[in-house]
Amino acid sequence: MSASIVNDFSLRIATPNGTGSQTSNLIIFRSLFHMGLAPSAKNLFPSNIQGLPTWYQIRVSDAGWQARREEWQVMIPLNPMTFAQDLRESLPGTVVIDNADQKGVDAALFTGLTRYSVPFDSIAREGISDAKLRPRMRNLIYVGVVAELFGIPEPSLRAAIDAVFPKKKEVADSNFEAAMLGMRHVREKIEKRDPYRFAPADQTAGKILIEGNDAAALGCVFGGCSVVSWYPITPASSLAEYLIGHLAKMREKDADGSNRYIVIQAEDELAAIGMAIGANWAGARAMTSTSGPGISLMSENLGLGYYAEIPCVVFDVQRVGPSTGLPTRTQQSDLLQVAFQSHGDTRFPMLFPADAKEAFELSTAAFDLAEHYQTPIFVMSDLDLGMNLWVSDELEYPTTPIDRGKLATDEVLAKLADWGRYLDVDGDGVPYRTVPGKTTDPRTAHLTRGSGHDEQGRYSEDPAVYARNLDRLARKIDGTVDRLPEPVLHAAKGKKKKGAGGGELGLIAFGTTDHAVREALAGMSSPPPYLRLRAWPFHASVGDFIREHERVLVIEQNQQGQVAHLLRMAFPELAPRIESSRYYGGLPLSAAFVRGALELEPAKA
Amino acid sequence: MSEAASEAPSAASAPKTNRLGLTKDQYGGAPSTMCKGCGHDRISEAVIQAAFEVGLDAKSLIKMSGIGCSSKTPAYFIGRALGLNSTHGRMPSFATGAHVANRSMTALGVSGDGDTASIGMGQFVHLVRRNARMVYIVENNGVYGLTKGQFSATADRASPSKRGAHPTEEAIDLCGLALELGCGFVARSFSGDKKQLVPLLEAALSFDGLAFIDVISPCVTFNNHDASTKSYTYIKEHDVHFHDPAYVASFEHIDVEYEPGAAIDVKLHDGSRLVLRKLEKEYDPTSRAEAARVLGETRSRGEVLTGMIHIATDKPTLISGAKLSKTPLAMLGEKELRPSKQALAKLMGSYRF
Numbered sequence: 032m033s034a035s036i037v038n039d040f041s042l043r044i045a046t047p048n049g050t051g052s053q054t055s056n057l058i059i060f061r062s063l064f065h066m067g068l069a070p071s072a073k074n075l076f077p078s079n080i081q082g083l084p085t086w087y088q089i090r091v092s093d094a095g096w097q098a099r100r101e102e103w104q105v106m107i108p109l110n111p112m113t114f115a116q117d118l119r120e121s122l123p124g125t126v127v128i129d130n131a132d133q134k135g136v137d138a139a140l141f142t143g144l145t146r147y148s149v150p151f152d153s154i155a156r157e158g159i160s161d162a163k164l165r166p167r168m169r170n171l172i173y174v175g176v177v178a179e180l181f182g183i184p185e186p187s188l189r190a191a192i193d194a195v196f197p198k199k200k201e202v203a204d205s206n207f208e209a210a211m212l213g214m215r216h217v218r219e220k221i222e223k224r225d226p227y228r229f230a231p232a233d234q235t236a237g238k239i240l241i242e243g244n245d246a247a248a249l250g251c252v253f254g255g256c257s258v259v260s261w262y263p264i265t266p267a268s269s270l271a272e273y274l275i276g277h278l279a280k281m282r283e284k285d286a287d288g289s290n291r292y293i294v295i296q297a298e299d300e301l302a303a304i305g306m307a308i309g310a311n312w313a314g315a316r317a318m319t320s321t322s323g324p325g326i327s328l329m330s331e332n333l334g335l336g337y338y339a340e341i342p343c344v345v346f347d348v349q350r351v352g353p354s355t356g357l358p359t360r361t362q363q364s365d366l367l368q369v370a371f372q373s374h375g376d377t378r379f380p381m382l383f384p385a386d387a388k389e390a391f392e393l394s395t396a397a398f399d400l401a402e403h404y405q406t407p408i409f410v411m412s413d414l415d416l417g418m419n420l421w422v423s424d425e426l427e428y429p430t431t432p433i434d435r436g437k438l439a440t441d442e443v444l445a446k447l448a449d450w451g452r453y454l455d456v457d458g459d460g461v462p463y464r465t466v467p468g469k470t471t472d473p474r475t476a477h478l479t480r481g482s483g484h485d486e487q488g489r490y491s492e493d494p495a496v497y498a499r500n501l502d503r504l505a506r507k508i509d510g511t512v513d514r515l516p517e518p519v520l521h522a523a524k525g526k527k528k529k530g531a532g533g534g535e536l537g538l539i540a541f542g543t544t545d546h547a548v549r550e551a552l553a554g555m556s557s558p559p560p561y562l563r564l565r566a567w568p569f570h571a572s573v574g575d576f577i578r579e580h581e582r583v584l585v586i587e588q589n590q591q592g593q594v595a596h597l598l599r600m601a602f603p604e605l606a607p608r609i610e611s612s613r614y615y616g617g618l619p620l621s622a623a624f625v626r627g628a629l630e631l632e633p634a635k636a
Numbered sequence: 637m638s639e640a641a642s643e644a645p646s647a648a649s650a651p652k653t654n655r656l657g658l659t660k661d662q663y664g665g666a667p668s669t670m671c672k673g674c675g676h677d678r679i680s681e682a683v684i685q686a687a688f689e690v691g692l693d694a695k696s697l698i699k700m701s702g703i704g705c706s707s708k709t710p711a712y713f714i715g716r717a718l719g720l721n722s723t724h725g726r727m728p729s730f731a732t733g734a735h736v737a738n739r740s741m742t743a744l745g746v747s748g749d750g751d752t753a754s755i756g757m758g759q760f761v762h763l764v765r766r767n768a769r770m771v772y773i774v775e776n777n778g779v780y781g782l783t784k785g786q787f788s789a790t791a792d793r794a795s796p797s798k799r800g801a802h803p804t805e806e807a808i809d810l811c812g813l814a815l816e817l818g819c820g821f822v823a824r825s826f827s828g829d830k831k832q833l834v835p836l837l838e839a840a841l842s843f844d845g846l847a848f849i850d851v852i853s854p855c856v857t858f859n860n861h862d863a864s865t866k867s868y869t870y871i872k873e874h875d876v877h878f879h880d881p882a883y884v885a886s887f888e889h890i891d892v893e894y895e896p897g898a899a900i901d902v903k904l905h906d907g908s909r910l911v912l913r914k915l916e917k918e919y920d921p922t923s924r925a926e927a928a929r930v931l932g933e934t935r936s937r938g939e940v941l942t943g944m945i946h947i948a949t950d951k952p953t954l955i956s957g958a959k960l961s962k963t964p965l966a967m968l969g970e971k972e973l974r975p976s977k978q979a980l981a982k983l984m985g986s987y988r989f
Contacts, residue, residue, distance in 0.1 A: 061989070064989055065989055190989070194989065235989070238988075239984060239987035239988050240987060240988075240989070241987050249983075252975060253974055253975065253980070254974075255968075255970065255973035255974055256973075257737075257965040257968060257973060258733065258736055258737055258965060260729075260733065281975045281979060281983070282973075282975070283972065283975075284961075285961045285962070285963070288959065289959050289960060289961040289962065290958060290959050290960055290961060291961045291963070291965065291968055291972055291973070292965065293736045293955070293958045293960055293965070294958075295732070295736070295766075295954075297729065297762075298758060298759070298761075298762040299758070301726060301729065301759075302726070302728070302729040302732075302758075302759055302762065303729075304729075305722065305723070305726045305728075305729025305730045305732075305733065305759075306729045306730070306732050306733035306736075307733060308730060308733065309720065309722070309729060309730035309731060309732065309733025309734040309735075309737070310733035310734060310736060310737035310965075311733075311737075312720055312730070312733070312734060312737075313698065313733070313734035313735075313737035313738045313741070313966055314737055314738060314964075314965075314966030314967075315736075315737035315738070315964075315965040315966045315968075316973070317733060317737065331723055331726075332722075332723055332726060332729075335722060335723055339720075425984045425987075425988075426980065426984060428977040428980050428981075429974070432970055433970040433973065433974060465718060466966060467695075467698050467718045467734075467738060467741055467966075468695070468696075468738055468740065468741065468964065468966065468967070469966075471695060473716055475718070476694070476715060476716045476717060476718055477718065477719075478699065478710060478711050478718075478719040478720070478721050479718070479719065479720045479721065480720075480721040481721065481722070481723060482721070489666075490711070
């Protein structure tokens with residue numbers, strides 16, 4: 032047998048959704064984490080409740096890379112609907128663990144593959160007495176097979192099962208027994224003919240397991256959010272649902288048990304954003320969480336937020352568009368929409384978290400930014416970050432106190448010579464904001480409106496007044512770069528990378544593509560410098576980075592090269608240097624794609 | 637009842653003040669930009685009068701509106717209060733958000749029939765279902781004024797435009813709809829009937845829940861010709877009401893003298909009372925079924941039912957259902973809002989293996 036391949040392979044498990052495979056896959060994942068491995072888990076599920084294909088890819092690597100690996104080394108094709116496709120798509124040498132009890136299987140499909148055929152149904156029939164439980168438990172058998180074949184120790188398996196069923200010992204016991212059936216079958220009936228092995232590792236010190244939406248929800252709690260208005264939409268729903276749970280447990284209640292927050296499930300996204308903006312106007316930190324289609328609906332009300340200068344935090348957990356698109360696939364394709372949404376000259380700052388820890392940090396920061404700049408702020412997450420389970424650094428407590436921004440309280444007004452709701456007294460473009468109940472000064476009474484207004488908030492159709500106000504708004508948004516998170520530079524090591532066309536190359540990416548990018552660069556002898564954007568509008572340092580390179584390649588997950596467009600817009604004199612490499616297939620980005628993008632850099636004449 | 641407190645017949649004296657020491661003028665706002673004779677201005681006057689009489693503190697009021705002629709009017713009353721003129725058809729959501737952010741504020745919203753019954757129909761329905769506490773006034777003229785006279789969804793089929801065209805769709809009766817949705821305060825009035833409208837507004841300000849008042853408000857520019865079912869003439873001729881409303885504020889100690897059975901006395905949550913003096917025919921407005929029956933009957937006779945159509949004070953509200961803190965969320969500080977460092981550290985324990 033060839034030499035072992037240890038901790039460097041990926042498994043792809045195909046099952047119909049709604050059959051309990053989710054639990055089994057999670058158990059495998061957690062067992063590996065228990066062994067000290069930092070696996071990557073990508074759940075590829077359909078937009079359906081039950082019966083359509085699901086694929087789960089678990090991947091282990093030497094450095095705990097979290098990106099998806101394109102090819103798989105082990106295939107478990109337990110969905111008859113996709114059986115033939117799963118085998119045809121498997122590369123030669125792939126290990127296949129198939130269901131020996133499946134009828135009508137064309138053996139020719141296994142040519143070139145290493146086949147372990149396991150009679151899952153028979154084992155289940157013999158070993159699981161409760162007929163009602165059998166369909167669910169059947170999936171635990173393949174967990175046991177995987178454990179025994181590739182070396183997951185029993186204690187890790189048991190610990191994982193206990194973690195998945197923390198309060199149900201009997202259920203955990205029956206699950207473990209089902210898994211044992213699979214382990215026993217391998218011990219007694221199967222001879223290992225493949226090189227793949229798991230071995231204990233040291234990748235998990237100080238790490239946690241958390242979904243991106245969960246981390247973002249926690250960020251809202253620690254960001255002082257007290258009003259949540261939302262409408263369910265894949266892949267954003269779980270953010271609101273986690274938030275509901277966290278608020279109930281972590282937000283201290285009044286002595287009589289009353290809640291210091293409220294959650295309203297709105298009738299649609301227009302209502303959700305209306306409530307969030309209305310609540311912010313009245314002085315409570317409010318948020319909503321949605322995806323592309325919801326943002327489209329929110330456009331008009333967000334324009335009011337921009338022009339009337341009302342804070343708000345909106346999460347866009349991006350999915351594949353346009354229109355209904357692919358609700359369960361990931362993309363980074365709402366950037367242009369969000370940046371300039373709503374009619375007229377608007378701009379909406381965006382934050383780009385790359386991992387769960389940043390989802391937490393930037394979520395908390397978003398509330399301060401929204402109130403400081405008195406404007407809606409967007410946290411641009413995506414389905415990959417939001418709904419997959421990530422190995423992450425522990426979340427850290429905020430280092431700065433809550434910043435409510437410039438409020439027109441009586442104390443502040445007493446010191447100001449002049450005040451108007453839209454008057455720039457400090458020269459930073461940011462006025463002093465009124466909140467009902469926070470001031471008694473009669474000067475502050477006014478009607479907040481989305482129609483044209485003067486510095487005092489009075490209706491005005493005067494061209495000069497209108498232009499002055501709009502220009503101040505533009506200055507205000509320009510000024511957000513002072514507080515928006517700065518980009519992260521991964522400087523070049525050793526020799527600087529030349530693009531295929533000659534000349535120095537720089538790489539730009541943002542959001543979850545970071546994992547694939549860093550993995551690709553780690554495998555190169557002379558990787559290009561890589562700048563990871565964390566916000567828009569862009570810092571001046573982004574322009575500096577582009578200026579330092581003859582050519583800059585933007586890696587992004589959309590068809591139109593949206594961030595490349597934004598960069599060219601921001602730095603027009605540098606536009607010719609900017610190209611984008613675009614993946615938009617809807618799957619989480621792989622390092623292979625990035626490597627391909629760097630190697631295929633077109634030569635310039 | 638409250639009237640008795642204001643109109644003293646003595647000659648030239650200092651302007652009357654309410655229990656806050658304010659005059660009625662101090663409840664005014666900016667000059668109106670409505671057309672001369674517009675019904676909306678009469679409604680604004682009624683709001684001013686109601687607010688003055690009950691001694692409303694402007695600092696505790698938030699004025700809400702959508703988009704349209706009537707949505708401009710919050711600028712013309714109670715200028716000392718803050719307000720949010722939102723987007724077309726979306727006042728319910730903004731008002732709901734503002735309300736839950738600061739439950740100590742009284743929300744008073746002005747909308748039109750286009751704003752509420754067309755683009756805003758969905759949000760109106762869900763606002764009523766949620767029973768968020770606010771005064772919701774629809775200034776109903778059967779047309780879109782600002783965009784120059786198109787029919788609205790409340791325009792009756794029988795009601796021709798100035799050029800003789802008729803609506804081709806069934807009219808929406810907002811009171812009937814609100815009733816159907818379980819609204820606990822359904823009233824209709826007329827911009828020309830202050831005697832009826834002011835006590836209804838006062839009761840609405842006291843009501844703990846959604847208080848809906850459909851106020852027919854003739855559009856003198858586009859829809860006040862005699863044939864229009866939303867004209868002054870038509871309303872005067874077809875208005876029917878079964879009770880005369882009167883409002884007794886909680887701080888007033890006035891004995892209402894009626895014979896037993898001659899009036900329905902509804903106690904409101906803040907201790908004030910809505911007294912409905914029965915007229916010749918009568919029905920029990922606290923009964924939703926009765927209200928629905930009478931509404932249906934009057935409608936089929938071409939009559940316009942006004943007054944307190946239905947009132948029920950026992951419905952759970954949005955914030956009672958959410959067990960919301962008595963302290964307005966907007967007033968909470970970092971100590972109340974941000975969990976401790978220890979809490980985060982403890983939570984992290986549950987995310988490690």
